[in-house]
Amino acid sequence: AHKPVRQVAVFGAGYIGLVTGACLAELGHRVVVRDIDPAKVALLRSGDVPIYEPGLGDLIARNKERLTFTTDLDETLHGAELAYVCVDTPPSSSGDADLSRVWSVVRSLEGAAHLRAVAMKSTVPVGTGTRVRAALDAGGLAHVGYAANPEFTAEGTAVHDFLHPDRIVIGASDEATAALISELHEGVDGPVVVMDVRSAEMVKLASNALLATKISFINEIATLCEKTGADVEEVARAVGLDHRLGPHFLRPGVGWGGSCFPKDSEALRQLASNTGYHLQLLSAVIEVNNLQKRRAVQKLKDELGTLTGMRVALLGLTFKPGTDDMREATSTVLASRLLAEGAEVRCWDPMARPAEVEPWVSTTRHATPELALEGADAAILVTEWPQLKDVDWAGAAAVMRRPVLFDGRNLLDPAGMRALGYTYMGVGRP
Numbered sequence: 001a002h003k004p005v006r007q008v009a010v011f012g013a014g015y016i017g018l019v020t021g022a023c024l025a026e027l028g029h030r031v032v033v034r035d036i037d038p039a040k041v042a043l044l045r046s047g048d049v050p051i052y053e054p055g056l057g058d059l060i061a062r063n064k065e066r067l068t069f070t071t072d073l074d075e076t077l078h079g080a081e082l083a084y085v086c087v088d089t090p091p092s093s094s095g096d097a098d099l100s101r102v103w104s105v106v107r108s109l110e111g112a113a114h115l116r117a118v119a120m121k122s123t124v125p126v127g128t129g130t131r132v133r134a135a136l137d138a139g140g141l142a143h144v145g146y147a148a149n150p151e152f153t154a155e156g157t158a159v160h161d162f163l164h165p166d167r168i169v170i171g172a173s174d175e176a177t178a179a180l181i182s183e184l185h186e187g188v189d190g191p192v193v194v195m196d197v198r199s200a201e202m203v204k205l206a207s208n209a210l211l212a213t214k215i216s217f218i219n220e221i222a223t224l225c226e227k228t229g230a231d232v233e234e235v236a237r238a239v240g241l242d243h244r245l246g247p248h249f250l251r252p253g254v255g256w257g258g259s260c261f262p263k264d265s266e267a268l269r270q271l272a273s274n275t276g277y278h279l280q281l282l283s284a285v286i287e288v289n290n291l292q293k294r295r296a297v298q299k300l301k302d303e304l305g306t307l308t309g310m311r312v313a314l315l316g317l318t319f320k321p322g323t324d325d326m327r328e329a330t331s332t333v334l335a336s337r338l339l340a341e342g343a344e345v346r347c348w349d350p351m352a353r354p355a356e357v358e359p360w361v362s363t364t365r366h367a368t369p370e371l372a373l374e375g376a377d378a379a380i381l382v383t384e385w386p387q388l389k390d391v392d393w394a395g396a397a398a399v400m401r402r403p404v405l406f407d408g409r410n411l412l413d414p415a416g417m418r419a420l421g422y423t424y425m426g427v428g429r430p
């Protein structure tokens with residue numbers, strides 16, 4: 001059957017906008033991505049990608065006939081049948097998501113003559129769709145449909161996640177809009193789930209909250225394993241074999257971070273409290289996550305006696321491997337706590353952008369893990385970059401002032417490290 005090609009305007013050339021735009025172009029649609037940042041647009045036009053995401057650069061290059069970047073509104077809206085809102089919704093001082101960028105996009109749609117639907121990819125509070133609907137009606141766009149179409153892609157695997165999702169969630173108030181968004185995804189390998197707008201908005205927040213809950217849960221079990229002599233790795237492996245529970249998101253560590261879990265869990269908690277309900281479980285999940293970071297620093301303190309004057313190496317800085325993203329990374333919390341305790345912080349990371357690391361460790365970032373470990377009194381493995389498996393750990397033990405290592409991701413083999421002379425501490429394992 002002949003597949004209709006749509007003209008799509010994507011607002012926002014951030015993480016979600018770029019992945020959405022490139023993947024829709026890959027599906028054969030004509031896409032214009034608009035961003036208000038001229039430097040970012042210039043970079044994209046020159047063939048560069050402002051973020052590190054595996055496969056994204058290739059996808060953009062391969063689809064450059066169908067995928068353009070601009071700051072210009074008229075160019076973006078010219079012929080556009082669909083508008084995708086992909087701007088960021090950072091937390092505001094009240095704890096509610098700041099939707100100002102969303103509103104400025106919605107306002108800018110007023111002159112779009114061919115527009116048939118507006119789709120929301122930005123993560124927004126439940127009820128936002130109703131407000132956007134009212135704004136569209138007031139702006140002379142009452143005939144334009146609206147859909148909440150949340151994204152579930154994870155950084156590092158975003159392109160694959162978009163093209164092979166577990167589900168495509170479409171929350172629309174009318175059938176025609178649901179059909180249009182569904183048809184736009186033709187070629188994507190995953191089931192389409194259609195529902196009302198508010199439910200679709202809730203799916204996004206509930207999914208991230210449940211994923212964060214699984215991690216905080218296993219982190220608490222890990223703490224208990226430390227106190228009882230059990231091994232959380234064995235526990236998680238066997239628990240995960242129960243198909244009702246599943247093996248995913250049961251890796252203990254130094255707590256979850258990133259641009260989504262911290263922001264979305266706070267947003268959901270705030271959303272609940274705005275309705276007068278206090279989310280008990282989610283509040284505990286957030287508190288356990290904060291505690292997990294404090295415990296990491298405490299472990300070193302207990303081992304070294306004091307942190308004052310100690311040189312501590314942080315291995316891995318990004319919130320997870322496979323990304324250059326430092327947003328809400330656990331490393332930033334650990335670094336500031338260590339500095340506050342009077343320690344000297346050194347670090348290594350293969351991808352973190354220097355500008356984001358600079359505020360705290362500009363002068364002590366090293367090109368290799370081995371260099372960061374030189375003369376250190378202790379090290380924390382913060383991000384499980386695979387390179388850290390190949391470190392010359394025997395050589396490092398010889399040049400560290402004290403071979404104390406807290407493996408915050410259980411990446412290394414405890415017995416092997418102890419055989420090399422390390423005081424090795426993992427998360428929840430003997």
Ligand code: UGA
Pocket residue numbers: 151152153154155156208211215248249250251252253254255256257258259260261264319320
């Ligand atoms: C997350 C979700 O996984 C995506 O489904 C969602 O679309 C996305 O947020 C979003 O809302 O945009 P992401 O933040 O890219 O994706 O990263 P994850 O791979 O989920 O990891 C989040 C954090 O949890 C990281 O700090 C990671 O180290 C930590 N984590 C993850 C664990 O500590 N243990 C685990 O078992 C899994």
